[in-house]
Amino acid sequence: MRTAAKKPYSDAVWDEVELWSRDRIEAFQTDALPKQLDYVANNSAHYKKLFADLGVEAGDIRSLDDIRKLPLTKKQDYVSGLAEDPPFGTFRAVCMTDAARVHYSSGTTSKPAPVLWSHDDLDRWADLYARFLYAQGLRADDVFHCMFGYSWFVGGLGATLAAQYLGALVIPGGSVDTERQIDTILEYRPRCVIGTPSFMAHIAEAAYARGVDLRASSVDMVCVGGEPGASIPGTRERIEAQWGAKMFDCYGALECQPIGWDTALQLGPTLAEDFIYVEILDPDTDEPVPDGTPGVLVLTHLDKQACPLVRWWTGDVVVRDSSVGPDGRTHARLVGGVQGRADDMLIVRGVNLFPSAVEDVVRAHPGTTNEYALVVTDEMKDPETGFLKRVLLRVERADINDENLAESLGAALRNKLNVRFDMEVLDPGTLPRTVHKAKRLLRE
Template identity: 65%
Template sequence: MPFSDTIWDECETWPRERLEAFQLTALRTQLARVGQNSDYYREVFKQAGFDPAELKTLDDIRRLPFTYKTDYVKGLEAKPPFGSFAAVDPVDAVRVHFSSGTTGKPTPVLWTNADIERWAHLYARYLYAQGVRKNDVFQCMFNYAWFVGGLGFTLAAQKVGAIVIPSSSGDTERQVETIFEYGTTYVVGTPSFMAHIAETAQKMGRDLAKSKVKTVAVGGEPGAGVPGTRERIERLWGAKMVDCYGALEFQPIAFETTAQNGPTLAEDFVYAEVLHPDTHEPVSDGERGVLILTHLDKQACPLVRWWTGDVVVKDSRPAADGRTHARLPGGVLGRADDMLIIRGVNLFPSAVENIVRAMPQFTNEYVLVIDDSLKDSNTGFLTGVKLRVELADGSDSETQAQQLAAVLRDRLQVRFHVEVLTPGTLPRTVHKAKRVIYE
């Protein structure tokens, strides 16, 4: 049963002191179990000279090294098929989910019954914070084939008591018709697919702003934290847009509430550090850093000091709605590993997206292109970046290219070579969009 009319779980309102005391106790228990049961971490703890019983403060976890995706892959190779990270016998697991494989071979992650129940409870807590109730019709447009998010949202919406339409991604015109025919009130999918649905609805002569949809939740790629994307999708849908942040290895990490003040971390499930990408020292609230996560109670495949690669800003102040878990204003601001450095300027694709999607003369689609012609012949460093966009109206493409390049140069201090294409030229996606390509 929900804790109140607006809050699902009492722990969402714990004072910071109580929350940190809970985290410290949970870490001691979790690290002791992990060090005993996980082949990988047993060796890591040994090499670091780390005894979980000696964990006196939360900062003591910094005695342990980071865990990177490459470490996880090596663990799979060392002990196939489920790897040396597992802290349970595979016979005690009940499910395996896989990564999307966008950066390499899909990697498996085991789940126990307890993991799945915890997952569903946390997702339900977030959906409740986004306004989902028993009288809602929940249309899940996340892909169900191999992708982890769709099942999590389905379990959660059922737990809250909403009617679930597991429509998955694709079959776009049917998605639109289903929204109107069955009175869908809440939809979830990637930002790219939500934009594609809106484009399709317009072509069908259907105005999504006149549907019953009140909330558009997005995840899987940056978008909701980008003002230009949020404004455009909210305008096209006539609904509030909220950000849902998770990863295969951590389900969930942080979801936005109806307040739209940044995704709220699940701090009773993960211990979060935000560190400088180079010095690896903690940064203050309000400063950008890389998010590092440690499970507090994951059973099958727990991770310790997982380097997410996601650049975020943390705000630990209590929210106006009474929730006390820290928030990530702006969501994921970029990836530490896809950040481009152009003449000393750090450029994230989301910064470009914010500008392009705020300009109505262009469609939602864009792609950044990197090739050798953009590199200094002596140093090999980037001197600029190519940007391909689509024109949404009948204006002059050369004029629009010049104007967009000037705006980008003024705001981002980077030289852009803009190529304006006709609508429909760039590929649409129903899953994660690839915004940086190398030619």
């Protein structure tokens, strides 16, 4: 029998920290934050200069609210640091002899950016991932089939490390060779699969085309990350129906692994508040917003060594709920997961529109495939306000004989989102499939 590297706290909880009171969580953060700020001020060239320029010392941060004395850290700051001190940048806070791993951004909008981990960072990462997988239901005697990419990407090795740490048997499938992935599920009977929502949908389509019913397979856990999806009701319902399994949102980012994952209750990603201090800020004023109000997620590491970040602006719009969950877990949750990116929000005739809201309607609508794309061009904008007057939705019909999809889906979108779309209905298989992060908003 395989044994986990760490004995779980109980049959339902991996670590006692998951049950700490809010007061204890805040006391822990209040103690950890100044120590972490002292560490970055002494070891990160970026923050050493920043603190000096501001005339601020780590000891000046005496409470959690005091962190607002420090500026936000944004992606461009990190990119500028890479240019200033290549190849690993000014945010690096360990000697290279203490660095153990580097992963890279996808590089879809700029040169791929590297992020470092130390040995202790990797151990912490594994334990946090194991905590979340355990909360979702994975156990040491299960088979775990990883379909995240392994090349450069942060997902594959992270998930593998966590499942091994928990004690599960890992199949490192990667995000290639669809037919072999299906064969592996049928032959080796994994209980849990993990990958991007796009790849999980693609696998389900390919299995259906082969006459394979995944609902009858051994899989009863579909874990997804790398893009929004698991917390979008339409997407969750569709993929759960295709697989006959529960789907869990696993939320992280290259710069911060992990942020928060669903538990078995699927109430939204539960934050790792012993690893990160969380702020939710108004995107226009940078002021904190209360629980229940959408804002941008801002993160500060509490114990990261190799590449620690302070007040990292994720750009992700979320809603926080800090109440105790029905299962007794006390760390705050992100209700509905990532609702969109602040820089992806469209304003169409005065209506705020996130691509994830469109996805919810498309995926829930009968007669569509899993694929869609939103298209905006300069010609669609009002020349005076700069706001969009219209937006184009490309969508595939599941049945090539369906002549009414544009009308029925257009009506559903108007009713739900109060936006009128230009519709372009395509035959199945027209839009590109992806094994990594799907790009749903196209600016042409």
